Amino acid sequence: MSLRTSKIQLKIPSGRDDAVLVKNLYLSIDPFILALMKNQELDLPSFTLDSPIYGFGVSKVLDSSHPNFKTGELVWGFTGWEEYSLIKDPDQLFKVQDKDLPLSYYIGILGEFLEPLGETVYASAASGAVGQLVGQFAKIAGCYVVGSAGSKEKSAFALMKVDLLKNKFGFDEAFNYKEEQDYNAALKRYFPDGIDIYFDNVGGKMLEAVLNNMRLNGRVALCGMISQYNSLEQPEGVHNLINALVKRVRMEGFFTSDHYHLYPKFLEMVVPLIKEQKITYVEEIAEGIESAPGALFGLYSGRNVGKLLVVVARE
Amino acid sequence: MSLRTSKIQLKIPSGRDDAVLVKNLYLSIDPFILALMKNQELDLPSFTLDSPIYGFGVSKVLDSSHPNFKTGELVWGFTGWEEYSLIKDPDQLFKVQDKDLPLSYYIGILGEFLEPLGETVYASAASGAVGQLVGQFAKIAGCYVVGSAGSKEKSAFALMKVDLLKNKFGFDEAFNYKEEQDYNAALKRYFPDGIDIYFDNVGGKMLEAVLNNMRLNGRVALCGMISQYNSLEQPEGVHNLINALVKRVRMEGFFTSDHYHLYPKFLEMVVPLIKEQKITYVEEIAEGIESAPGALFGLYSGRNVGKLLVVVARE
Numbered sequence: 212m213s214l215r216t217s218k219i220q221l222k223i224p225s226g227r228d229d230a231v232l233v234k235n236l237y238l239s240i241d242p243f244i245l246a247l248m249k250n251q252e253l254d255l256p257s258f259t260l261d262s263p264i265y266g267f268g269v270s271k272v273l274d275s276s277h278p279n280f281k282t283g284e285l286v287w288g289f290t291g292w293e294e295y296s297l298i299k300d301p302d303q304l305f306k307v308q309d310k311d312l313p314l315s316y317y318i319g320i321l322g323e324f325l326e327p328l329g330e331t332v333y334a335s336a337a338s339g340a341v342g343q344l345v346g347q348f349a350k351i352a353g354c355y356v357v358g359s360a361g362s363k364e365k366s367a368f369a370l371m372k373v374d375l376l377k378n379k380f381g382f383d384e385a386f387n388y389k390e391e392q393d394y395n396a397a398l399k400r401y402f403p404d405g406i407d408i409y410f411d412n413v414g415g416k417m418l419e420a421v422l423n424n425m426r427l428n429g430r431v432a433l434c435g436m437i438s439q440y441n442s443l444e445q446p447e448g449v450h451n452l453i454n455a456l457v458k459r460v461r462m463e464g465f466f467t468s469d470h471y472h473l474y475p476k477f478l479e480m481v482v483p484l485i486k487e488q489k490i491t492y493v494e495e496i497a498e499g500i501e502s503a504p505g506a507l508f509g510l511y512s513g514r515n516v517g518k519l520l521v522v523v524a525r526e
Numbered sequence: 527m528s529l530r531t532s533k534i535q536l537k538i539p540s541g542r543d544d545a546v547l548v549k550n551l552y553l554s555i556d557p558f559i560l561a562l563m564k565n566q567e568l569d570l571p572s573f574t575l576d577s578p579i580y581g582f583g584v585s586k587v588l589d590s591s592h593p594n595f596k597t598g599e600l601v602w603g604f605t606g607w608e609e610y611s612l613i614k615d616p617d618q619l620f621k622v623q624d625k626d627l628p629l630s631y632y633i634g635i636l637g638e639f640l641e642p643l644g645e646t647v648y649a650s651a652a653s654g655a656v657g658q659l660v661g662q663f664a665k666i667a668g669c670y671v672v673g674s675a676g677s678k679e680k681s682a683f684a685l686m687k688v689d690l691l692k693n694k695f696g697f698d699e700a701f702n703y704k705e706e707q708d709y710n711a712a713l714k715r716y717f718p719d720g721i722d723i724y725f726d727n728v729g730g731k732m733l734e735a736v737l738n739n740m741r742l743n744g745r746v747a748l749c750g751m752i753s754q755y756n757s758l759e760q761p762e763g764v765h766n767l768i769n770a771l772v773k774r775v776r777m778e779g780f781f782t783s784d785h786y787h788l789y790p791k792f793l794e795m796v797v798p799l800i801k802e803q804k805i806t807y808v809e810e811i812a813e814g815i816e817s818a819p820g821a822l823f824g825l826y827s828g829r830n831v832g833k834l835l836v837v838v839a840r841e
Contacts, residue, residue: 414767433771448763452729456748456779464771 212264212504219295222274229277231301233270235290236526237315240497240506240519241266241340246440263291264503269307269314270296271526277301285310287317292503294523305474309482315494315520316485331402332356333421336412337385338372338493340518341434345410346382347490354408357401358382359417361389362513372516379491394420405429413438415447422454431455433464437511493517527579527819534610537589544592546616548585550605551841552630555812555821555834556581556655561755578606579818584622584629585611586841592616600625602632607818609838620789624797630809630835631800646717647671648736651727652700653687653808655833656749660725661697662805669723672716673697674732676704677828687831694806709735720744728753730762737769746770748779752826808832 223230244266247258258264268290272280280286280301288304290296298304307317332349334342337358349356358380360372369387376385384401391397398406398420405426411418414436421431439446455462484490495515497506503521510519538545559581562573573579583605587595595601595616603619605611613619622632647664649657652673664671673695675687684702691700699716706712713721713735720741726733729751736746754761770777799805810830812821818836825834 414771418767433767436768436771439768446765446768448765449767450761450763452733452748452764452777453751453754453761455777456729456751459779459781459784461776461778462767462770463776464774466774469774 212507214501219297221295223276223297227276227297227299229299229301230275231272231277231280231286231298231304232274233286233290233296233298234273235268235270235292235294235296235523236285237269237317238290238292238500238503238521238523239267240503240510240521242435242437242440242510244507245511249440263293263296265289265291268292268523269317270298275301280304280306285314292500292521294500305471308478312482312485313494315496315518315522316492330354330407331405331426332408332410333398333402333406334358334410334412335388335417336360336435336437337376337380337382338516339412342410342412343380343493343517344490346376346380349408350381350383351484351489356382357384357386359386359388359397360513361387368514375493375516379493388417395423398424408432410434411436415439415449419447419449419451422449422451422460425454425458425460427458429458429460431460431462433462440511495519497521499523527822529816534612536610538591538612542591542612542614544614544616545590546587546592546595546601546613546619547589548601548605548611548613549588550583550585550607550609550611550838551600552584552632553605553607553815553818553836553838554582555818555825555836557750557752557755557825559822560826564755578608578611580604580606583838584632585613590616595619595621600629607815607836609815620786623793627797627800628809630811630833630837631807645669645722646720646741647723647725648713648717648721649673649725649727650703650732651675651750651752652691652695652697653831654727657725657727658695658808658832659805661691661695664723665696665698666799666804671697672699672701674701674703674712675828676702683829690808690831694808703732710738713739723747725749726751730754730764734762734764734766737764737766737775740769740773740775742773744773744775746775746777748777755826810834812836814838 221232223232244264247255267287269285269287270290272282272284272286275281285307286304287307290298307314332354334345336342337346338360342358346356346358358376360376362369369389373385373387376382386397394417402424406421406424407426407429409421409431411431411433412435415438494517500521500523506519506521509515536547538547559579562570582602584600584602585605587597587599587601590596600622601619602622605613622629647669649660651657652661653675657673661671661673673691675691677684684704688700688702691697701712709732717739721736721739722741722744724736724746726746726748727750730753800807809832815836815838821834821836824830
């Protein structure tokens with residue numbers, strides 16, 4: 212990745228209908244970006260060499276030839292990793308509704324969906340952008356919630372993450388998966404009667420261990436497989452899918468974009484929770500567009516906590 | 527397995543309430559029986575050494591101390607692999623309703639459930655007890671249906687199976703998986719635009735190939751994993767579950783016993799289809815209880831076609 216400088220006219224080029232020109236404020240650092248670089252099929256356009264990376268961001272409209280967007284409005288959605296972007300498909304953008312909230316929230320907490328129905332919930336990568344919320348929503352829904360987190364080395368940092376899960380996010384239990392020789396045994400310790408819902412952010416060996424510990428009619432939400440995006444030549448095999456059959460487990464992959472129709476309902480639910488401080492949302496903000504590559508690769512070493520984003524400009 | 531002879535009083539022992547004593551007529555040969563022998567957890571009681579194997583069967587009530595069952599009635603459900611059985615938990619038995627149908631049907635076609643909603647359907651082990659029906663139901667529902675079948679060797683027998691799928695069961699396409707070097711390529715040939723529904727009877731490498739070829743929002747019904755029950759020290763790994771995430775595929779295991787409440791509705795649908803010969807149902811009947819062990823192990827060499835069962839007595 213390299214940082215390039217070029218000039219852009221801060222107006223929509225003439226003849227370009229239905230476009231918006233934005234100033235980017237916040238950029239979201241997400242695991243799927245590395246997956247796209249590795250040409251994993253993600254049902255999204257691949258990155259083109261020598262073009263800017265794209266991803267979720269919060270932006271301010273500077274010029275618009277689209278009837279739904281006006282200069283000065285704040286929007287979130289796909290944008291380029293650049294200071295200013297010409298967005299040719301603004302129909303994918305959402306307007307920022309509630310300006311009382313920090314703008315950066317719009318690419319994190321307000322973009323996630325979860326409806327826990329079961330009794331015992333396990334979330335992996337639980338101190339990450341999604342995991343932190345999964346656990347808190349599940350607690351609000353009256354569930355018993357356990358999260359795992361970790362970092363490359365046994366470290367004070369991993370201890371801090373586990374402490375955060377229990378004492379800040381209110382998980383019932385939390386563990387550092389890097390200290391567990393045997394995931395299966397760890398899960399049996401925290402779920403002696405099995406797991407009803409697993410919110411999977413990591414895939415691979417952890418998913419395999421979870422399948423051994425699922426309860427009858429359990430559900431697995433496949434949200435991410437960060438253990439499989441990077442560095443592995445051949446992804447890890449899951450050898451015990453027989454458990455999904457025998458325990459009649461439902462496993463289902465999802466993208467938030469499939470659920471955008473629920474977004475207004477989600478805002479209604481979550482905005483009061485944030486304002487009343489019933490939910491804690493941790494962000495880690497890197498300064499300046501030049502910090503984006505480092506932030507992205509930091510995601511894979513477990514060095515971050517909470518939602519990771521880059522601030523390009525504050526307004 | 528060995529055949530043992532002993533004596534039984536053809537009356538309910540005194541003091542034994544809520545039991546039925548039956549004469550067994552037909553015994554169903556099912557893959558789960560071998561899985562139980564190998565102590566795979568199947569959420570069913572394990573077999574006990576020196577006790578008769580149990581499984582589905584059709585039986586005639588000879589004596590009853592249970593208010594719902596009377597002497598002379600025909601029932602189906604779990605019974606022993608023996609000529610006469612004392613059934614201590616008759617609440618799991620169903621009465622045979624429609625005596626116009628061959629009795630043996632009650633442990634096969636009338637025990638299966640499927641509701642295809644998609645457009646393209648693939649069934650593995652398609653010439654087996656379940657697969658033959660999956661394909662025909664999907665055709666009735668207007669789907670494009672492809673089935674695979676095979677036997678240990680490339681043989682006239684495998685050809686016959688493939689022919690049966692296309693010409694007797696009315697599948698759109700069929701192939702002998704044993705002749706395919708590359709399952710992935712085979713599936714791409716038959717499903718150039720991908721698979722909406724996969725009815726999985728085999729698991730393992732075929733499931734992996736299917737996941738590569740699933741369409742967005744596809745569904746995988748996990749019905750059986752016959753490739754994984756036998757002979758493999760370590761079950762095969764499925765390395766590409768990332769596809770389930772990216773394509774938002776739903777995978778779900780099921781047992782027919784979870785759906786018994788739908789049984790009356792199912793009979794209503796299927797009995798006319800059988801009587802009007804809109805559905806072809808192939809059975810392979812082995813004669814005599816002494817043929818049961820051979821029939822069970824034959825299931826794993828791909829030598830059978832259709833529903834495999836043993837006739838113990840015809841009435």
